[in-house]
Amino acid sequence: MITIRVPCSSANIGPGFDVLGVSLSIWLELHVKIDRNASTPSPKPSLNCSITYEGEGADHVPLDARHNLITRTALYVLQCHDKREFPAFTHVHIINPIPLGRGLGSSGAAVVAGVMLGNVVGDLGLSKDRMMDYCLMIERHPDNVMAAMMGGFVGSYLLELDPKDMERKEIPLAEVLPEPAGGEDTGLKPPEPPLGIGHYIKFGWAKEIKAIAIIPDFEVATADARRVLPKSYTAKDMIFNFQRLAVLTTALTRSPPDADLIFLAMQDKVHQPYRKTLIPGLTEILASVTPKSHPGLLGICLSGAGPTILALATDNFEKIAEEILRRFKEEGIHSRWELLEPAHDGATVTYS
Structure with missing residues (x-):
C-alpha cells in the first residue's frame, strides 16, 4: 500500500x-x-x-x-x-x-x-x-x-x-x-x-501562530474571482502592497508576534477590494475584526480566491471565529470554522 x-x-x-x-x-x-x-x-x-x-x-x-x-x-x-x-x-x-x-x-x-x-x-x-x-x-x-x-x-x-x-x-x-x-x-x-x-523560499513561522479558517457553505470559482480583478493598477496601490509584503514575511517569523505590525502588514489593495462583490460581508469583516476588538488576533485576510476567511491568531480562537461566523450569518450565509497549523513537511509518500 x-x-x-x-x-x-x-x-x-x-x-x-x-x-x-x-x-x-x-x-x-x-x-x-x-x-x-x-x-x-x-x-x-x-x-x-x-x-x-x-x-x-x-x-x-x-x-x-x-x-x-x-x-x-x-x-x-x-x-x-x-x-x-x-x-x-x-x-x-x-x-x-x-x-x-x-x-x-x-x-x-x-x-x-x-x-x-x-x-x-x-x-x-x-x-x-x-x-x-x-x-x-x-x-x-x-x-x-x-x-x-x-x-x-x-x-x-x-x-x-x-x-x-x-x-x-x-x-x-x-x-x-x-x-x-x-x-x-x-x-x-x-x-x-x-x-x-x-x-x-521558505519563510519562518512563529510557533505561537495558528490559523483560523472560517469556511462558508458556498463556492467561488477561481475564474470568477480573477474576472473581477482590474487589468491594471495604480502605482500607489502597488507600492502599498509591496511595502506590506516586505514587512509581513519577516513579521510572521518573530516571537512573540507583534499584532499591531502584522495586522497592518496584512492589508491589501490588489485583490480583496475587488472580490467583495462575490463574498457578502467581506469588507466589513476585514475592517472590523481587529487585535483591539479581539485580543489574540494578529491579522485577517481572504484565503486564496475565497470565500474562506483566514484569521491568524495566538489565542482567543473560538471568540474570533464566532464573530466572523455571526457576521456571515447576518448575510444569510452558513459557515463553519477549523483551527489549523502549518504543515511544515508538505506532501509525503509512505509505503506499508
Whole structure:
C-alpha cells in the first residue's frame, strides 16, 4: 500500500497576491494499491486504474481515470515518460476533507497528489523540485501548489513558459477541470516541463501562530474571482502592497508576534477590494475584526480566491471565529470554522 498525503493551502496571505502561500493541516490522502495478482475485472477500468472516493465533492467528482483531476495529472506525468497508462490493476482510493472551491487549495492539492501518484506508480524517481515543474505546467499559479508540495510558509515565482508548450492539448489544466476534463489524448507525447520553472523560499513561522479558517457553505470559482480583478493598477496601490509584503514575511517569523505590525502588514489593495462583490460581508469583516476588538488576533485576510476567511491568531480562537461566523450569518450565509497549523513537511509518500 502506498499512501500519499498532501496538505491544503491558503494563498495570497494579505498583500502577497500570487506570491505567498502557507500549507495547512487538512490533508488530502491517496491510498494506492497495485495488485498484480488480481484477476482482470469486467469491464476493464479506464487506463488500468479504478478509483473510489470519499469526502468533499463525493457526489460529483468524476471516477473515470481520464477525467478525474488527480489521475489525469498522473497520466500526464506517465505519458511524459512514454508510459501510456497506469500499471495493471492499479486502484486509487481518494479521501478528501479539503472543501472544494473555497480558497483552501483543493485543486492545487489534487495536482500535487496527481504528480506524486504518477511518480510512484511509474517508479520514476523524481525529486520534489522536479515534480514541482510538472505541477506548474498544470496549475499556473505557484502559491498554492508550492506550499502544498514543499510545506510551511513560502514565497514563490514562476518563470515565463514557452507559449507553444502552454497551448499543448495533452497538458491538463487545473482551472478548467472538470468541465471540460482538460487535456486530450492526441496520441502525441506531451512536452516535458523545462527544468526549474518554479522557484521558492521558505519563510519562518512563529510557533505561537495558528490559523483560523472560517469556511462558508458556498463556492467561488477561481475564474470568477480573477474576472473581477482590474487589468491594471495604480502605482500607489502597488507600492502599498509591496511595502506590506516586505514587512509581513519577516513579521510572521518573530516571537512573540507583534499584532499591531502584522495586522497592518496584512492589508491589501490588489485583490480583496475587488472580490467583495462575490463574498457578502467581506469588507466589513476585514475592517472590523481587529487585535483591539479581539485580543489574540494578529491579522485577517481572504484565503486564496475565497470565500474562506483566514484569521491568524495566538489565542482567543473560538471568540474570533464566532464573530466572523455571526457576521456571515447576518448575510444569510452558513459557515463553519477549523483551527489549523502549518504543515511544515508538505506532501509525503509512505509505503506499508
